Amino acid sequence: MHAFIALSKKEINQMTKEYKIVWLPIVFILLGLTQPIMTYYLPVILQSAGGVEGIMIDPNMAKPEGGEVLASTLNSQFDQLGIIILAVATMSIIQGEKANGMMAFILTRPVSISSYLNSKIIIHYIMAVICIALGYVVSYGYSAYLFTTVPMTQAMWAFVFYCVWLLFVITFVAMMSTFFTSPAFIALISIVVLLICRFTAGLHTILDVINPASNSLSATNILMTGEVGTWYGINVVVTLLLVLLMIMTMQSFIAKKKF
Amino acid sequence: MRLEIKNITKKFKHKTAVNGFSMVIDANECVGLIGPNGAGKSTLIQIIADILYADEGEVLLDGQKNSSMKHQIGYLPQYPNFFSWMTAFETLSFMGTLSGIAKTELQKEIPLLLEKVGLGKEAHIHVRTFSGGMKQRLGIAQALLHKPALMIMDEPVSALDPIGRREVLNLLKEIKKETTILLSTHILSDAEEICERFVVIKNGHKIEDATKLELIKHHQESAIFLMIRKEDLKWLTMIEHLPYVKKIESYGDGFKVFVDHLEGDANRLLQHGLDSKVLFTKFEVGIQDNLEEIFLELVV
Numbered sequence: 143m144h145a146f147i148a149l150s151k152k153e154i155n156q157m158t159k160e161y162k163i164v165w166l167p168i169v170f171i172l173l174g175l176t177q178p179i180m181t182y183y184l185p186v187i188l189q190s191a192g193g194v195e196g197i198m199i200d201p202n203m204a205k206p207e208g209g210e211v212l213a214s215t216l217n218s219q220f221d222q223l224g225i226i227i228l229a230v231a232t233m234s235i236i237q238g239e240k241a242n243g244m245m246a247f248i249l250t251r252p253v254s255i256s257s258y259l260n261s262k263i264i265i266h267y268i269m270a271v272i273c274i275a276l277g278y279v280v281s282y283g284y285s286a287y288l289f290t291t292v293p294m295t296q297a298m299w300a301f302v303f304y305c306v307w308l309l310f311v312i313t314f315v316a317m318m319s320t321f322f323t324s325p326a327f328i329a330l331i332s333i334v335v336l337l338i339c340r341f342t343a344g345l346h347t348i349l350d351v352i353n354p355a356s357n358s359l360s361a362t363n364i365l366m367t368g369e370v371g372t373w374y375g376i377n378v379v380v381t382l383l384l385v386l387l388m389i390m391t392m393q394s395f396i397a398k399k400k401f
Numbered sequence: 402m403r404l405e406i407k408n409i410t411k412k413f414k415h416k417t418a419v420n421g422f423s424m425v426i427d428a429n430e431c432v433g434l435i436g437p438n439g440a441g442k443s444t445l446i447q448i449i450a451d452i453l454y455a456d457e458g459e460v461l462l463d464g465q466k467n468s469s470m471k472h473q474i475g476y477l478p479q480y481p482n483f484f485s486w487m488t489a490f491e492t493l494s495f496m497g498t499l500s501g502i503a504k505t506e507l508q509k510e511i512p513l514l515l516e517k518v519g520l521g522k523e524a525h526i527h528v529r530t531f532s533g534g535m536k537q538r539l540g541i542a543q544a545l546l547h548k549p550a551l552m553i554m555d556e557p558v559s560a561l562d563p564i565g566r567r568e569v570l571n572l573l574k575e576i577k578k579e580t581t582i583l584l585s586t587h588i589l590s591d592a593e594e595i596c597e598r599f600v601v602i603k604n605g606h607k608i609e610d611a612t613k614l615e616l617i618k619h620h621q622e623s624a625i626f627l628m629i630r631k632e633d634l635k636w637l638t639m640i641e642h643l644p645y646v647k648k649i650e651s652y653g654d655g656f657k658v659f660v661d662h663l664e665g666d667a668n669r670l671l672q673h674g675l676d677s678k679v680l681f682t683k684f685e686v687g688i689q690d691n692l693e694e695i696f697l698e699l700v701v
Binding site: 149152160244 | 495
């Protein structure tokens, strides 16, 4: 346990020294801001910047609900640019220490591989949750201000489901970081796989059950309709099992010293 | 702590780095692992430190597997690397906490230890600004921090200046009494100073395992070294034809005379010289190679 705490503290210190603790939240706050503001001002911007001819803006176009705006913050900001940024920010969590020999060095101490891995995944997950939460709160505020207010409980539940998906995202990037040695490749493969997961979510009922990105879909559903959708319980369980499986894979990979 | 290495084999893709290597190091013994570059020293050391996985064989510490005895092992890598954003003090504090040392003890021990390895003034300076030698000192400090019963060191003094080398060797002499030490090196004079026993490794095989005395005795040449005045040089052509003289070689300022039976033949040769009125300025029975030469002889 002492090793886990020491390693976690080290992760936090490192994030502070690398200013990740500053720029990552700022990026997500900006991402959270973008969706409500763009949705609100897009007609105005188009009208003033796009010239008069050729563009028709329907003045009777229905103003979207706050829930819809918040939902699109999740699925078109956080699930696209957000994932890319998270993948880049976490790509070297294990690869970096693997490359400079620090991981092997740390493991010559009486430190279990699981406390090494868990400290990294948990701290980076908490960091990601905080960033997403900040962006989400800002987005919530602007949606309420510019559009309509989303019920608090709906917003909370949507966030909880989104965090399940987020856990998968961070663990997956960490796993890639354990397996591969090139940071660029780690980022690329993580982004590709995670975006494929996200885009295939909702296409097929059976596939959705095992697709971790369906949790993100559940979050959007709650915001848009107030309903979670079917199979959400199984989906959460399956995602958590996948996360567990990935952690076990990483552990045996490191234990066999294949790095 | 007793270290047993049993039949270790480690293969990499194209090369067998360590091949069926076995040895036993008794408690508080100091062993120098010597061998040319690429002989498998580092691989073997990393297997003992449980960084690499041996394909075959096992490493036992007091009868237990090395992976379960990590709190008793102090390991110094060849190129110690640290988190560049930590200070020397923070690095030791971090490594110490991982070994389960209490915070109060660390606060007390670390300044003393840093002083000992000659980093007393640099305690609160970031590791990123450290030179190679300073990193090496810090590496030695972290290996000593938890007072291990077994120290494994990969080239501990190669990167240090003469002063640092002296300091570290003295430090090792100090801990030697209660610590089993295994160090790899190619600088033999350093190893000679602290180790009693040497294991020579080449191409992953153990080719020699002996104490310093045995090693020197083993490689003693059956030859007599003598120096004579210029006027007496013609005597050499005379003894060349003696039945017990095998060969004469010029060596340094004198000559090496190779014989069959060192002691008896030395007497006969000396007598022969005296009879021929030769004045010996030097007469040495049995030429001892120094370790460096023995090493070269073994591995080349």
